[in-house]
Amino acid sequence: MKTITVLGATGSIGQNTLDVIARHPHDFRVFAISGHANLPLLVTSAVACSARYIVISNESSYAALKDLMSEANCHSEILVGAKALEQVSSAPEVDTVMSAIVGAAGLLPTLAAVKAGKRVLLANKESLVMSGELFMNAVREHKAELLPIDSEHNAIFQCLPANFEYAELQRSGISKILLTGSGGPFRTKDLDTFESITPDQACAHPNWTMGRKISVDSASMMNKGLEFIEAKWLFGLKESDIEVVIHPQSTIHSMVQYVDGSVIAQLGNPDMRTPIAYGLSFPERIESGVEPLDFASLADFSFTKPEKQRYPNLYLAIDACKQGQSSTTVLNAANEVAVQAFLDAKISFLDIARINQETLQQLEYIELDSIAQVIEHDSLARRIANTILGKLL
Numbered sequence: 001m002k003t004i005t006v007l008g009a010t011g012s013i014g015q016n017t018l019d020v021i022a023r024h025p026h027d028f029r030v031f032a033i034s035g036h037a038n039l040p041l042l043v044t045s046a047v048a049c050s051a052r053y054i055v056i057s058n059e060s061s062y063a064a065l066k067d068l069m070s071e072a073n074c075h076s077e078i079l080v081g082a083k084a085l086e087q088v089s090s091a092p093e094v095d096t097v098m099s100a101i102v103g104a105a106g107l108l109p110t111l112a113a114v115k116a117g118k119r120v121l122l123a124n125k126e127s128l129v130m131s132g133e134l135f136m137n138a139v140r141e142h143k144a145e146l147l148p149i150d151s152e153h154n155a156i157f158q159c160l161p162a163n164f165e166y167a168e169l170q171r172s173g174i175s176k177i178l179l180t181g182s183g184g185p186f187r188t189k190d191l192d193t194f195e196s197i198t199p200d201q202a203c204a205h206p207n208w209t210m211g212r213k214i215s216v217d218s219a220s221m222m223n224k225g226l227e228f229i230e231a232k233w234l235f236g237l238k239e240s241d242i243e244v245v246i247h248p249q250s251t252i253h254s255m256v257q258y259v260d261g262s263v264i265a266q267l268g269n270p271d272m273r274t275p276i277a278y279g280l281s282f283p284e285r286i287e288s289g290v291e292p293l294d295f296a297s298l299a300d301f302s303f304t305k306p307e308k309q310r311y312p313n314l315y316l317a318i319d320a321c322k323q324g325q326s327s328t329t330v331l332n333a334a335n336e337v338a339v340q341a342f343l344d345a346k347i348s349f350l351d352i353a354r355i356n357q358e359t360l361q362q363l364e365y366i367e368l369d370s371i372a373q374v375i376e377h378d379s380l381a382r383r384i385a386n387t388i389l390g391k392l393l
């Protein structure tokens with residue numbers, strides 16, 4: 001029996017995680033779940049999975065949560081604040097932590113799980129984008145077990161040889177990592193019409209059902225840029241080892257190309273319960289609730305290169321990755337500010353890349369030698385991005 005904490009339990013990944021866990025009541029028990037604004041779902045989830053602890057970010061939600069809990073006859077214990085997230089991620093009873101808070105807020109609780117040597121199921125790609133080298137050093141130092149949940153990285157993990165050693169592509173005969181992306185809902189949309197894109201249009205992903213922030217990132221392909229950086233740190237890659245390929249059907253979740261001409265791909269229906277189940281049960285396999293692929297009804301597989309003009313955010317991210325940690329931290333922060341402003345209908349879809357680019361230009365590159373410096377630099381980038389945003393309003 002494994003004991004699990006689910007950070008971000010009210011989100012898309014969090015709910016899929018609880019769904020997989022509920023299918024295996026003899027294998028997994030839930031220790032703690034966390035949520036932020038969606039208190040009703042937090043309470044129904046806590047009742048359904050019998051969570052011992054519920055963690056919320058803000059004291060201001062406490063009274064409303066208490067009321068909802070007594071109405072639902074929910075007996076979980078409430079913990080509040082950033083330190084409580086770290087506490088339930090590092091508690092001795094916990095074996096596995098699902099890191100599924102969206103954005104920079106996920107970094108410290110995920111690191112707490114790493115430092116406690118847990119099995120960490122990493123959906124929160126922002127942790128690696130913000131602090132890749134420091135994060136991976138902590139994984140090694142504390143002997144944590146880091147398993148990728150992001151579908152592409154989970155696919156790559158499945159396609160690598162079992163004896164793959166970090167950064168040793170040549171030794172395993174690997175010539176390239178092929179990172180696939182759908183191209184999002186605007187892959188064929190006339191570029192002249194981009195200024196009028198609405199948040200709901202951007203969130204209507206052709207294949208995946210996800211939270212609104214990552215959905216906007218998929219539409220701009222910033223998601224693939226963040227994943228490029230994530231792949232670099234997870235597997236110890238050079239930028240030249242990674243090629244981004246548009247595959248609109250999202251059936252192939254990524255591939256590894258070998259020097260003998262073989263390409264090993266991981267395929268499946270676009271449903272996050274597959275990588276979640278793999279992370280929970282690794283190295284075993286468990287049932288996840290995902291429908292098997294029906295090859296007879298699959299549409300053609302197609303592949304193209306991502307156009308620079310259509311996806312400027314992807315290329316900003318690849319350039320930032322080449323520059324190093326300071327640039328990817330700045331880009332992530334600027335993008336979080338810009339995407340939120342777009343979702344709040346304050347700026348246009350095209351303004352997201354404008355804010356990202358200008359923030360990167362305004363901040364000098366510095367070495368970030370500690371997590372405290374990463375967080376300080378993230379705050380500085382948010383202030384600059386907000387100033388640029390203010391001029392657009």
Ligand SMILES: NC(=O)C1=CN([C@@H]2O[C@H](COP(=O)(O)OP(=O)(O)OC[C@H]3O[C@@H](n4cnc5c(N)ncnc54)[C@H](OP(=O)(O)O)[C@@H]3O)[C@@H](O)[C@H]2O)C=CC1
Binds near residue numbers: 100
């Ligand atoms: N969805 C997907 O299929 C995939 C997601 N990912 C990554 O997984 C992570 C989660 O994505 P997704 O599930 O789609 O996102 P959602 O927006 O659906 O869920 C985000 C979760 O984080 C919580 N949250 C939001 N803000 C804060 C905060 N400031 N402090 C603490 N908790 C907070 C939310 O709580 P509440 O809802 O209660 O406000 C919710 O539980 C992201 O990093 C994303 O990039 C990666 C691959 C695929």
Ligand SMILES: CC(=O)[C@@H](O)[C@H](O)COP(=O)(O)O
Binds near residue numbers: 150151
């Ligand atoms: C499900 C998942 O892993 C997402 O990150 C997905 O990759 C989004 O689709 P895009 O390929 O369009 O970014």
Ligand SMILES: [Mn+2]
Binds near residue numbers: 150151152227
């Ligand atoms: Mn992904």
